[in-house]
Amino acid sequence: MNASTPMAGVNAALANVARLLDEQPALAARQARELLKVVPGHPGVVLLLGVAANVERDFGHALAVLEPLVQAHPAMAKGWLELAVARIGLGQSELALEALIRAVALQPHLPCAWLTLAELRAVDGDASGANEAYLEHLRQSPHDPELMAAASALDRNAMAEAEIRLQKRLRRQPGDVAVMRMLAELRMRQARNDEALRLLDQVLERVPDFDIARQNRAVALNRLNRHGEALAEIEFLLERDPDNQVLKNMAAVILGKLGEFNRAIATYEAVLSREPGQADVWINYGNALKTAGRTADAVAAYRRCVELRPGFGEAWWSLSNLKTVRFDHYDVAEMRKQLAGNDLEESERFHLEFALGKALEDAGHYEAAFEHYLRGNAIRRSRVQYDANRNTRQRQSAQIAYTRDFFASRNGTGSQADAPIFVVGMPRSGSTLVEQILASHPLVEGTMELPAVIAIAQELERRCGDPDKTYHHVLANLDRDELAALGVRYLQRTRVQRKLGRPFFIDKMPNNFAHVGLIHLILPNAKIVDVRRHPMACCFSNFKQHFARGQTFSYDLDDLGRYYTDYVALMAHFDDVLPGRVHRIIYEELVNDTEQQVRALLTYCGLEFDPRCLRFFENDRAVRTASSEQVRKPIYREGLDHWRHFEPWLSPLEEVLRPVLDCYQQVPATLR
Structure with missing residues (x-):
């Protein structure tokens, strides 16, 4: 040159x-x-x-x-x-x-x-x-090509590219709040919400008026089940921007999670009065109405959804999930029409498959119904990560860790509070019915499927440091003060759900059966009730139920059978090492001899018999599970063997369940 x-x-x-x-x-x-x-x-x-x-x-x-x-x-x-x-x-x-x-x-x-x-x-x-x-830096960010390239990668969901670009920028500008916020958004997409929260805390410490970061923080808190804190952030933002409909909708969703259903419903109504064409808001409104027991209004809200968006699969599924709605031939024709379209998104398609399956089942067309359930589950299974072998290894790890000597050496640990009553077991086992019975007692408050125990388990898991080990190994090294602190943490996190001031409350997270050892160590005086239903009936009920989140084992018959078997084996282990600690209710016995089973349950919980527990269907409390409408009616026996209509197509499930089917209510020695 x-x-x-x-x-x-x-x-x-x-x-x-x-x-x-x-x-x-x-x-x-x-x-x-x-x-x-x-x-x-x-x-x-x-x-x-x-x-x-x-x-x-x-x-x-x-x-x-x-x-x-x-x-x-x-x-x-x-x-x-x-x-x-x-x-x-x-x-x-x-x-x-x-x-x-x-x-x-x-x-x-x-x-x-x-x-x-x-x-x-x-x-x-x-x-x-x-x-x-x-704030001026943030306003001028669109003029920064490097930042815009990272933002473009996020918009395209090119997470690896976004990570590289954001980390490169942070190395040069460690305090770049725009980059930190985008990295937090990336972490939330990766389900690393605790990391996202730490980043957002750093951002807001620097820029308290960074409203988008504060909104992101509310989302992260909500996903971490810290709903009270999330609501506080949204309410702070609404003071600054009271007409923001997005924030109001977020507030309504969180209010529902906090059990504030009347406030949630009023908030949804305020949003819809301003912008009535929002199908996504109508469905959330319908869900809140359903939970509050306003079934007719919920149906009207869901119907409004499909008027606005005929291919709105979640709305069709929500109608079918009420269990009391019967679709007519016009509904069936419309769902089939939508499924025949080529432009239907996958999430809409699997919801429609489940809904159409329910419609055909109600009409007695069982083979056609099963085909739709099968297709809906296949789509859903392709979208989730679940490893049945890993679940079995976790169950075996718990059995190895929790021995009689292990518990004996830790006798008296944990918080001595006796308020919680845990209702555990498989989903769709009758646990909502048991919850409703208990919540009809004047000393017991029903809440919801509380995520607090699972959150504590996940925190312990992160401390493990070895992907081949489970948090049970971490528990073994905790001293008495640490175990007591975990019990107190559980009580603090669940306090927001207790509205009535009653001495006892129910935590109906069914998957807590996997954490019985943890519960016993941190809350030794809590009650644990295991609700068990016939393996085929329970598993098929799960198979035809689309869950909004979690329960990733439920979309494949083999996964379902193995999960049920692991559940039975783990509970049998706790029966051996903690005899009498868990009270078991067999769903079929509860249906056939309700009063005797209710009396035994109340005795285990240390409660006097109260006849209101037999008239649980008169309890107008909010119920947030798929059985919400069923538990508002007296017990009916017709559903006990309903699964047999589908028996010709369930041989793969029957084969996996064979070890527990042959001796239902008992546990084969091979599983102990």
């Missing part, structure tokens, strides 16, 4: 030097010096030389390069920015501030200048000024 080199060549060389800055700043500096021999004094090359010095933290050299540059080119905003970086590195805060103010005055669309100004003001204790500068 020589003095006659065309500008295109100079620009290409400049671009090459710029690409080297992050990873090889020394090489970038050498190439810049070589380029200056060809184009002496070129301001762009001199600027890159100064940037390279800053990257290498040679701030004195950077200052020597950049001060003459801005004196010669006072309108070069990026020169003033890099001069400010050098001055900050040398501890010259006041001079750095002057340079930054010059930079943003010359070029307001310079995001990194605002970010550097914000960080400088924060260090100087000017929290208000820092907040304003951070």
